[in-house]
Amino acid sequence: MSIDLRARLEKPEPFYFTWMTLPGAIVAGQVARLPYEAVCIDMQHGLSGFTDVAAMSPAITASGKPLLLRILWNDPGLVGQALDAGASAVIAPMVNTPAEAQALVKAAKYAPNGMRSWGGYAAVQAAGLVPADYLKEANRRTMIFAMIETEEALGNLDQIAATPGLDGLFVGPNDLSISLGFGLGKDLKIPKLEAAIKSIAAAATKNKLVPGAFGGSPEACAYFVGHGFKFIAAATDVGLMTAGAKAMQDQLAKI
Ligand code: 3PY
Numbered sequence: 001m002s003i004d005l006r007a008r009l010e011k012p013e014p015f016y017f018t019w020m021t022l023p024g025a026i027v028a029g030q031v032a033r034l035p036y037e038a039v040c041i042d043m044q045h046g047l048s049g050f051t052d053v054a055a056m057s058p059a060i061t062a063s064g065k066p067l068l069l070r071i072l073w074n075d076p077g078l079v080g081q082a083l084d085a086g087a088s089a090v091i092a093p094m095v096n097t098p099a100e101a102q103a104l105v106k107a108a109k110y111a112p113n114g115m116r117s118w119g120g121y122a123a124v125q126a127a128g129l130v131p132a133d134y135l136k137e138a139n140r141r142t143m144i145f146a147m148i149e150t151e152e153a154l155g156n157l158d159q160i161a162a163t164p165g166l167d168g169l170f171v172g173p174n175d176l177s178i179s180l181g182f183g184l185g186k187d188l189k190i191p192k193l194e195a196a197i198k199s200i201a202a203a204a205t206k207n208k209l210v211p212g213a214f215g216g217s218p219e220a221c222a223y224f225v226g227h228g229f230k231f232i233a234a235a236t237d238v239g240l241m242t243a244g245a246k247a248m249q250d251q252l253a254k255i
């Protein structure tokens with residue numbers, strides 16, 4: 001059974017996780033053994049489909065670390081499917097309006113809080129509970145993050161952050177930077193972009209939400225932690241492979 005993500009995120013220490021773009025249960029099991037606290041499978045821009053995720057989920061949760069899923073789109077069917085696959089948290093891209101944030105929460109919660117449909121057998125197994133106990137626990141255990149990554153979402157930030165049942169906000173720095181007209185989010189110090197990122201942290205704190213962000217490098221992680229973010233995608237699988245190869249190549253060049 002994986003750790004209780006919600007209880008862990010009540011602690012002040014940053015929570016760093018990996019971001020998987022590659023499919024495969026063996027790769028997932030290996031990534032889960034790296035020194036990060038959880039594994040997120042990216043179903044929006046990564047290569048994993050639902051059949052891949054179904055096979056990767058037990059390989060990740062067997063390590064005791066939570067599975068997180070960035071879904072393809074904020075669609076109620078995809079939210080339910082991600083939770084049914086055993087995700088402890090769903091990260092939904094491009095949540096731009098309060099109505100979209102409400103729909104996201106509604107799709108993720110069993111009645112009376114929402115309209116999640118029953119049938120999450122992989123989730124029941126991953127939680128190590130009998131079905132009736134999973135039903136009682138699921139609304140509390142599973143966490144929902146809305147990605148704030150457009151100018152439109154920034155305009156609706158206070159209302160999105162006030163959505164009952166939402167657990168966190170998650171910055172997509174690339175899309176946010178593109179949406180604000182600055183291209184890929186390489187320079188997080190551009191004043192308008194940095195002001196937007198600060199406003200997202202402030203909205204999360206005001207509404208007791210977990211502030212999250214896609215980092216992807218030690219520098220970006222330091223930046224986000226410095227701005228009060230806690231739930232951070234520290235590195236992608238391909239990024240770690242590339243960095244490891246580069247570090248070794250630098251050593252080999254010295255032989
Ligand atoms: C973004 O930066 O836009 C993301 O969605 C993170 O991959």
Ligand code: MG
Binds near residue numbers: 093149172174175
């Ligand atoms: Mg994005």
